[in-house]
Amino acid sequence: MSIEWLLEPFQYGFMIRAFVGTSLIAVLAAMIGVFIVLKGLSFIGDAIAHISFAGIALALLLGWHPSLGAFLLASGTAVGITVLNRTAKVRYDTALAIVFTGAFAAGVIILARMPSFGGDISALLLGSVLGIRPQELWLIGGAVVMIGLILWLAYHHLVFAVFDPTGAEAAGLPVVGLNMLLTLMLSTAVVVSIQSVGVVLVMALLITPAATAGIFTRRLGRMMVLAGALGMAATWAGLYLAYYYSLPPGATIVIMATIEFGAALGIRQIKRRLKAGFAYGTRSGS
Numbered sequence: 001m002s003i004e005w006l007l008e009p010f011q012y013g014f015m016i017r018a019f020v021g022t023s024l025i026a027v028l029a030a031m032i033g034v035f036i037v038l039k040g041l042s043f044i045g046d047a048i049a050h051i052s053f054a055g056i057a058l059a060l061l062l063g064w065h066p067s068l069g070a071f072l073l074a075s076g077t078a079v080g081i082t083v084l085n086r087t088a089k090v091r092y093d094t095a096l097a098i099v100f101t102g103a104f105a106a107g108v109i110i111l112a113r114m115p116s117f118g119g120d121i122s123a124l125l126l127g128s129v130l131g132i133r134p135q136e137l138w139l140i141g142g143a144v145v146m147i148g149l150i151l152w153l154a155y156h157h158l159v160f161a162v163f164d165p166t167g168a169e170a171a172g173l174p175v176v177g178l179n180m181l182l183t184l185m186l187s188t189a190v191v192v193s194i195q196s197v198g199v200v201l202v203m204a205l206l207i208t209p210a211a212t213a214g215i216f217t218r219r220l221g222r223m224m225v226l227a228g229a230l231g232m233a234a235t236w237a238g239l240y241l242a243y244y245y246s247l248p249p250g251a252t253i254v255i256m257a258t259i260e261f262g263a264a265l266g267i268r269q270i271k272r273r274l275k276a277g278f279a280y281g282t283r284s285g286s
Helices: 003-011 013-039 042-062 066-087 092-112 121-126 134-163 165-170 175-216 220-245 249-285
Strands: none
Touching: 003 013, 003 220, 013 042, 013 134, 013 175, 013 220, 042 066, 042 092, 042 175, 066 175, 134 165, 134 175, 165 175, 175 220, 175 249, 220 249
16 A cells, blocks of 8 residues: 555545544544443434434524524424433433434425425435535534533533432532533534534444444543544545545445444454353363
């Protein structure tokens, strides 16, 4: 593999923006995705992504900026469901299943009935990785800095409230508020990413690298770093393959992330068998 092969895609501005944008999204997704995966709330991320789709459709109908509509609808719904779960004891999965399927269907209907909508609905679902604009890079980068700062300041309280809410309440922490904060950060990460890379790729980068990292470590900090590295590796490998083999970049990145997960499962299985064989050999020798 020559240096020219590696550098050739970077002679095009749209490829540079694609590499930078997807790398930032991979880091952003890793910071939130580890909480979602460890807490077993992957469905919430999926729901917020689909609700954001409806928010974009509503914003286009009203003449607002798409990100504003997506954030207002996604964050409002997420906060409302958090309150319902804490007060009315409505199950997360039940409420989200009803809300996100209804919101997604409403978004499709709104866009289909808008004569002024010149885009393709599938573009919002699958994204346009090679069409990332400079202003979107600034928006995603700003979200990375903001969420990173919040996590740095409130990391221990968030971990306590998310994974031991009973103990956190006993310690006097605002558990509902901290859970809402996590949900709002998730909504922000989804909203700033969804217009650039679409619903499918946002969910893949949010869940799959974090789940892969969880195979190797359960320590939150290490898992976050590893998930970010795995997400960036999948995006870079996917973009190179898309460039040289004329493949759809979003789908290729998702495949690369899935391959990473499959490889991690295989490595874990091999390690378990080797460990079991070593233990059996030790017992037999004794």
